[in-house]
Amino acid sequence: xxxxxxxxxxxxxxxxxxxxxxLTKVEKELIKETDSIQxxxxxxxxxxxxxxxxxxKNNKLVNMVHISEIxxxxxxxxxxxxxxxxxxxxxxxxxxLKDFSVIISGVYPTGKIEGRLRGVSELAKISxxxxxxxxxxxxHIKNAEKAGAKIIFLCVDKNDQIPxxxxxxxxxxxxxxxxxxxxxxxxxxxxxxxxxxxxxxxxNTTDFIEDIQDIMKESxxxxxxxxxxxGTIFSTIRSKHIMNFGKNEVILVVHNENSQSVDGIETAxxxxxxxxxxxxxxxxxxxxxxxxxxxxxxxxxxxxxxxxEGIIPDKTIAGLMLSAIxxxxxxxxxxxxxxKDIKAAKELANIAGLDYQSYGMKMxxxxxxxxxKTPDEIITMDMKEFxxxxxxxxxxxxxxxxxxxxxxxxxxxxxxxxxxxxxNNYNLFLLVMTDIVNNGSKILALGDSTELVEKGFxxxxxxxxxxxxxxxxxKKQIIPFLVAASQGM
Numbered sequence: 001x002x003x004x005x006x007x008x009x010x011x012x013x014x015x016x017x018x019x020x021x022x023l024t025k026v027e028k029e030l031i032k033e034t035d036s037i038q039x040x041x042x043x044x045x046x047x048x049x050x051x052x053x054x055x056x057k058n059n060k061l062v063n064m065v066h067i068s069e070i071x072x073x074x075x076x077x078x079x080x081x082x083x084x085x086x087x088x089x090x091x092x093x094x095x096x097l098k099d100f101s102v103i104i105s106g107v108y109p110t111g112k113i114e115g116r117l118r119g120v121s122e123l124a125k126i127s128x129x130x131x132x133x134x135x136x137x138x139x140h141i142k143n144a145e146k147a148g149a150k151i152i153f154l155c156v157d158k159n160d161q162i163p164x165x166x167x168x169x170x171x172x173x174x175x176x177x178x179x180x181x182x183x184x185x186x187x188x189x190x191x192x193x194x195x196x197x198x199x200x201x202x203x204n205t206t207d208f209i210e211d212i213q214d215i216m217k218e219s220x221x222x223x224x225x226x227x228x229x230x231g232t233i234f235s236t237i238r239s240k241h242i243m244n245f246g247k248n249e250v251i252l253v254v255h256n257e258n259s260q261s262v263d264g265i266e267t268a269x270x271x272x273x274x275x276x277x278x279x280x281x282x283x284x285x286x287x288x289x290x291x292x293x294x295x296x297x298x299x300x301x302x303x304x305x306x307x308x309e310g311i312i313p314d315k316t317i318a319g320l321m322l323s324a325i326x327x328x329x330x331x332x333x334x335x336x337x338x339x340k341d342i343k344a345a346k347e348l349a350n351i352a353g354l355d356y357q358s359y360g361m362k363m364x365x366x367x368x369x370x371x372x373k374t375p376d377e378i379i380t381m382d383m384k385e386f387x388x389x390x391x392x393x394x395x396x397x398x399x400x401x402x403x404x405x406x407x408x409x410x411x412x413x414x415x416x417x418x419x420x421x422x423x424n425n426y427n428l429f430l431l432v433m434t435d436i437v438n439n440g441s442k443i444l445a446l447g448d449s450t451e452l453v454e455k456g457f458x459x460x461x462x463x464x465x466x467x468x469x470x471x472x473x474x475k476k477q478i479i480p481f482l483v484a485a486s487q488g489m
Contacts (some may be wrong), residue, residue, distance in 0.1 A: 001320065001363065007316060007320065016267070018245060018247070020206070022245075026241055031043065031052045031053070035191055036096060036189065036191070037188075037191055051223045052064065053202075054192070058232070061232075061233050065191050083113040083116060083131070087189075093188040096185060097153070100175045102172070105170055114150075115128070123140040126144050130147075131150055133155060145168065149169060152172070153185075154173050154174065155176060250265070272290070276295050296328050296336040297341055303321055319354065322356065331364065368399055378398060379420065382396060383395070388452075389487060393428040394424070395474055395479065399436050401437055403442050414446060434472050440471060456484065
């Protein structure tokens, strides 16, 4: 049907329990392992963080950097050997100095720094590739060039005039004193150079919030990285992000019982119910809108909602709603069908520009093809659970034009049914195979309470199978009889 109307298949949610990816207020700040510790400090100071997630060039989480690690690195740094002990790049040095600096000669270098950092007191020791920090009064600019210095950082006052040194290596004017310049350069070392292996907690986007709350509460860690399935960073979260996280909001359509709903429904806020089934034992924490009617299809109710709002559905939506009504009512043959369903279907067919009889028969026949379905898929594609007194039951219904062909795989079907019985502690699993041409259903019953079927329909199961003439509706012709039979057992 979706292909017929060129509609993209909607996403199937396996659960609506709140997951980390549902958090709307998260922190997105991170640091790359090649970024400078100065940049890390700036982010921590601005955002009031004590730690940051560290990612590699592919944006994958590799570590965490804590502010205490940066502080300890400062205490341990040797200025002379800083570029050997903590590998860094000319790009990082420029990032640390650029707000107070200007290139006044030559081309600023790029890449890894191979030499040592030399100050005024060490100008006589300059070797090839060294980075030199000096002043206007040192008199060693030319000597630094001859010794093979890679670059000279000239520390001056902002009002100082710089003479033309006419040398072939780059000179950078830094409007700061030597001590301050040394300090800023020491902040240029990359984050990865100070990191130590550590154990830290991180979460996946698919983790449930209820599962991570205790971990966050008991951990001394304050920031927790969150990664996507491929290991790339998604965000960072703190306890405050999950303290007041609201429930997911849902509207229940074509069902109203928790046992028939998506996993995690008990954690959600139900805004509305639109349904045409009986109401089970469900509770809500606050009032909600309920639109229910004794009709053959919930789309008949939904179409009424369109009309109440004065909205005419487009051809695609009209075609989809028409398909639902024709399917649920077996083109008006089902005992659940009402005049309201017929009227709605005819109006929708007119909007969609379809002959409902011709389209409906083609749709039903196409829908009965089970060639590409596994036994598990066959028994679960339209299965509902019911609590009937002391009995837990599952009733699956399949529309087909070839019941015998379906039962050729009876052994595999029964194996799949038995697995579901054991997994969910069902007393009865009833597979209803509805013949849309001959207007009846063949049933296959499995479980320790198959007598419920025999009593409900006043029949005898032969090898677990029976034919129910004229029975095509699970809602009106199957469930009420099973419920009645369970009350006397």
